[in-house]
Amino acid sequence: MATRIPVRNAFYAQSGGVTAVINASACGVIEAARKQKKIGKLYAGRHGIVGALTEDLIDTSKESAAAIRALRHTPAGAFGSARYKLKKYEDTPAQYERLIEVFKAHDIGYFFYNGGGDSADTCLKVSQLAETLDFPIQAIHVPKTVDNDLPITDCCPGFGSVAKYVAVSIREAGFDVASMAKTSTKVFIMEVMGRHAGWIAAAGGLAAEQAGDAPHIILFPEITFDEEKFCARVKQCVEKYGYCAVVVSEGVRNSEGKFLADAGIRDAFGHAQLGGVAPVVAQLVKSKLNYKYHWAVADYLQRAARHIASKVDVEQAYAVGKAAVEFAMKGHNAVMPTIVRVADKPYRWKIGSANLAEVANQEKMLPRDYITADGMHITAKARRYLAPLIKGEDYPPYKDGLPQYVTLRNTPVKSKTGKSFVV
Amino acid sequence: MATRIPVRNAFYAQSGGVTAVINASACGVIEAARKQKKIGKLYAGRHGIVGALTEDLIDTSKESAAAIRALRHTPAGAFGSARYKLKKYEDTPAQYERLIEVFKAHDIGYFFYNGGGDSADTCLKVSQLAETLDFPIQAIHVPKTVDNDLPITDCCPGFGSVAKYVAVSIREAGFDVASMAKTSTKVFIMEVMGRHAGWIAAAGGLAAEQAGDAPHIILFPEITFDEEKFCARVKQCVEKYGYCAVVVSEGVRNSEGKFLADAGIRDAFGHAQLGGVAPVVAQLVKSKLNYKYHWAVADYLQRAARHIASKVDVEQAYAVGKAAVEFAMKGHNAVMPTIVRVADKPYRWKIGSANLAEVANQEKMLPRDYITADGMHITAKARRYLAPLIKGEDYPPYKDGLPQYVTLRNTPVKSKTGKSFVV
Numbered sequence: 085m086a087t088r089i090p091v092r093n094a095f096y097a098q099s100g101g102v103t104a105v106i107n108a109s110a111c112g113v114i115e116a117a118r119k120q121k122k123i124g125k126l127y128a129g130r131h132g133i134v135g136a137l138t139e140d141l142i143d144t145s146k147e148s149a150a151a152i153r154a155l156r157h158t159p160a161g162a163f164g165s166a167r168y169k170l171k172k173y174e175d176t177p178a179q180y181e182r183l184i185e186v187f188k189a190h191d192i193g194y195f196f197y198n199g200g201g202d203s204a205d206t207c208l209k210v211s212q213l214a215e216t217l218d219f220p221i222q223a224i225h226v227p228k229t230v231d232n233d234l235p236i237t238d239c240c241p242g243f244g245s246v247a248k249y250v251a252v253s254i255r256e257a258g259f260d261v262a263s264m265a266k267t268s269t270k271v272f273i274m275e276v277m278g279r280h281a282g283w284i285a286a287a288g289g290l291a292a293e294q295a296g297d298a299p300h301i302i303l304f305p306e307i308t309f310d311e312e313k314f315c316a317r318v319k320q321c322v323e324k325y326g327y328c329a330v331v332v333s334e335g336v337r338n339s340e341g342k343f344l345a346d347a348g349i350r351d352a353f354g355h356a357q358l359g360g361v362a363p364v365v366a367q368l369v370k371s372k373l374n375y376k377y378h379w380a381v382a383d384y385l386q387r388a389a390r391h392i393a394s395k396v397d398v399e400q401a402y403a404v405g406k407a408a409v410e411f412a413m414k415g416h417n418a419v420m421p422t423i424v425r426v427a428d429k430p431y432r433w434k435i436g437s438a439n440l441a442e443v444a445n446q447e448k449m450l451p452r453d454y455i456t457a458d459g460m461h462i463t464a465k466a467r468r469y470l471a472p473l474i475k476g477e478d479y480p481p482y483k484d485g486l487p488q489y490v491t492l493r494n495t496p497v498k499s500k501t502g503k504s505f506v507v
Numbered sequence: 508m509a510t511r512i513p514v515r516n517a518f519y520a521q522s523g524g525v526t527a528v529i530n531a532s533a534c535g536v537i538e539a540a541r542k543q544k545k546i547g548k549l550y551a552g553r554h555g556i557v558g559a560l561t562e563d564l565i566d567t568s569k570e571s572a573a574a575i576r577a578l579r580h581t582p583a584g585a586f587g588s589a590r591y592k593l594k595k596y597e598d599t600p601a602q603y604e605r606l607i608e609v610f611k612a613h614d615i616g617y618f619f620y621n622g623g624g625d626s627a628d629t630c631l632k633v634s635q636l637a638e639t640l641d642f643p644i645q646a647i648h649v650p651k652t653v654d655n656d657l658p659i660t661d662c663c664p665g666f667g668s669v670a671k672y673v674a675v676s677i678r679e680a681g682f683d684v685a686s687m688a689k690t691s692t693k694v695f696i697m698e699v700m701g702r703h704a705g706w707i708a709a710a711g712g713l714a715a716e717q718a719g720d721a722p723h724i725i726l727f728p729e730i731t732f733d734e735e736k737f738c739a740r741v742k743q744c745v746e747k748y749g750y751c752a753v754v755v756s757e758g759v760r761n762s763e764g765k766f767l768a769d770a771g772i773r774d775a776f777g778h779a780q781l782g783g784v785a786p787v788v789a790q791l792v793k794s795k796l797n798y799k800y801h802w803a804v805a806d807y808l809q810r811a812a813r814h815i816a817s818k819v820d821v822e823q824a825y826a827v828g829k830a831a832v833e834f835a836m837k838g839h840n841a842v843m844p845t846i847v848r849v850a851d852k853p854y855r856w857k858i859g860s861a862n863l864a865e866v867a868n869q870e871k872m873l874p875r876d877y878i879t880a881d882g883m884h885i886t887a888k889a890r891r892y893l894a895p896l897i898k899g900e901d902y903p904p905y906k907d908g909l910p911q912y913v914t915l916r917n918t919p920v921k922s923k924t925g926k927s928f929v930v
Contacts, residue, residue: 102687262587268590290908380808385679487675
């Protein structure tokens with residue numbers, strides 16, 4: 085005689101800026117959910133919480149096992165992501181009532197939300213529906229952010245792969261400039277993401293293993309940009325090593341606290357600045373030192389670069405997705421699986437748990453002792469922390485020279501509320 | 508009784524902008540030369556022809572077989588490259604006399620020069636020393652250029668890997684933007700190299716295999732930029748697909764024939780130094796269509812990206828290096844090994860030969876029938892040509908998450924002329 089298990093459906097969505105491995109988390113959630121008898125259908129929200137509000141749901145059961153497995157090696161958000169934050173219940177009760185309407189209509193008892201700090205706040209608010217509006221739901225947050233700025237977890241899925249891309253790229257560009265410097269380009273500047281915290285810029289530092297290796301200089305958002313000090317260091321590098329490779333975070337600010345990229349400076353071509361700090365720094369190098377320069381802005385290439393993803397990152401992204409489902413099955417609510425570092429060398433990690441209330445809207449900054457005293461490189465401590473996160477390669481399959489990323493069928497679920505909702 | 512073989516030394520150097528696989532050609536030259544009894548030492552010029560003029564030679568025999576083998580997977584120029592072009596004999600006889608002085612002093616009978624069109628001209632001039640100055644030397648050019656603009660050869664080593672990088676990157680970024688477009692970025696613009704010819708931009712088109720795939724628009728240097736037509740197409744894509752991904756060549760010009768992003772700076776060859784057309788196009792999208800945009804400038808990252816090199820490209824780069832030595836052993840002078848396409852599908856190629864006089868200072872432009880009638884994408888014919896060149900992956904070895912590229916010892920050869928020379 086089988087015990088009757090109460091079966092409820094689940095909701096999963098992707099939120100905020102996407103990463104090279106957020107779909108690996110989706111893969112972890114879906115594969116784990118498919119094994120659970122207590123979970124009926126797993127519906128994905130199209131474009132994050134927007135999909136829930138507009139009842140724009142995707143029936144993931146229509147996807148083959150092979151397609152779901154392929155999510156593990158596919159970058160970006162297979163169900164569409166969104167930059168959309170729920171306001172407080174008091175301010176927008178209609179949104180919460182709508183969520184409950186949709187969840188009730190589709191018998192959703194499990195809510196998995198895959199995002200960063202802002203998204204954790206949304207997930208927390210949904211988790212509170214159980215109490216505030218007497219709607220039984222378990223909300224589990226699945227961590228994701230290239231910015232690596234979520235608290236409690238040792239690192240954030242998505243970060244390791246950007247870190248690897250940045251370290252590999254600056255190493256390669258460094259080799260390039262080193263060979264050209266005698267008669268041509270002497271200074272190379274690569275702009276990377278990280279508006280508030282310098283985690284990604286710091287990762288570039290991993291490429292420098294020996295004295296003289298690129299990058300020679302890292303400009304962090306945490307350190308006020310000092311034009312004179314920077315130029316002096318560039319000059320020193322060019323004189324000593326023949327060239328200078330620089331990683332600059334998009335979030336670098338001047339002494340007035342203004343982003344260099346927004347500081348009203350004109351770029352190398354005399355055009356008003358259009359959002360790149362690299363050309364601003366390049367122009368400075370030209371005007372103050374008269375060195376020939378090149379610059380790159382990696383932008384989305386860095387966070388979409390599944391072709392050079394970190395194996396550790398892929399494994400962790402998958403693991404937090406899987407763990408989220410397991411947490412739900414254990415009856416948890418308002419929690420987030422975390423990565424707990426067990427050892428640095430050899431690197432070992434396990435899954436832990438954090439209360440969402442302690443995660444939402446918190447930013448973990450790069451510790452000052454991860455940055456050298458001169459403010460222009462990373463310390464041994466930073467290296468010890470960062471190095472394991474880029475370990476291992478996890479290549480996607482290729483066909484005719486191109487990576488084979490999956491595009492899901494994304495079959496819509498029929499509306500049951502019969503109502504539309506404007507977000 | 509062994510026949511006495513006249514043994515002479517060889518000179519090899521790298522010239523012009525480096526690539527992800529120029530060292531694979533170096534590997535091919537050195538490994539082949541080591542097998543030849545007629546070749547004594549192989550000296551590399553530090554920084555191209557500058558190394559010959561300044562008698563700054565490197566003794567490659569001091570490098571281990573493992574180090575030379577590692578060149579095959581190491582990007583950039585292991586001996587240093589240079590942007591330096593020999594002038595006509597009549598204008599600078601002293602340079603030619605100096606070359607002969609150095610070559611005589613080191614008994615150099617074979618000259619291998621690894622570069623593009625400008626470098627082929629240098630190689631041709633050296634090959635003429637035999638006649639004009641009665642100095643016996645065989646000069647063989649080893650083709651290399653990411654621009655793919657050398658004539659006669661079907662393709663140029665270096666191009667296939669940039670092509671692969673660009674196609675992979677725009678595919679990945681396309682997935683990213685597609686997931687964000689609902690509430691955030693709708694237009695993504697990636698700038699790629701290609702000052703005069705749109706080969707690299709065209710390669711981005713390979714990522715678009717089905718209707719709606721990124722990139723949706725390619726802006727070629729061959730097609731005059733038409734603001735209205737471009738904006739209309741961007742709008743159409745956003746309305747149809749939800750987003751628009753654009754590949755733009757750095758060499759795009761307006762109706763006045765001016766580069767959209769002309770820095771007004773010239774490089775050592777006297778070419779305008781470009782960079783930064785992506786932000787110009789992005790700003791246009793913002794001001795005319797008011798779509799949220801992101802842009803990337805790949806710059807050196809694209810040509811240094813050995814981590815995602817094309818296997819076909821690596822094999823061809825190695826093969827032309829090896830063939831150059833074989834040509835020399837056969838007594839050839841003033842020639843360049845070429846890639847001859849035998850079949851498209853399955854792709855087959857072999858090594859051919861071109862006279863340097865027909866190669867130097869010639870540019871092979873992207874044929875008009877490789878570009879669609881509307882001027883904004885590639886045709887099936889272009890796809891048939893390009894597709895084989897990005898085939899296969901040839902990953903470098905990794906340690907602790909980073910590619911292990913070799914830095915040679917580059918042991919200097921003692922000066923024999925006892926004279927310095929200012930270039």
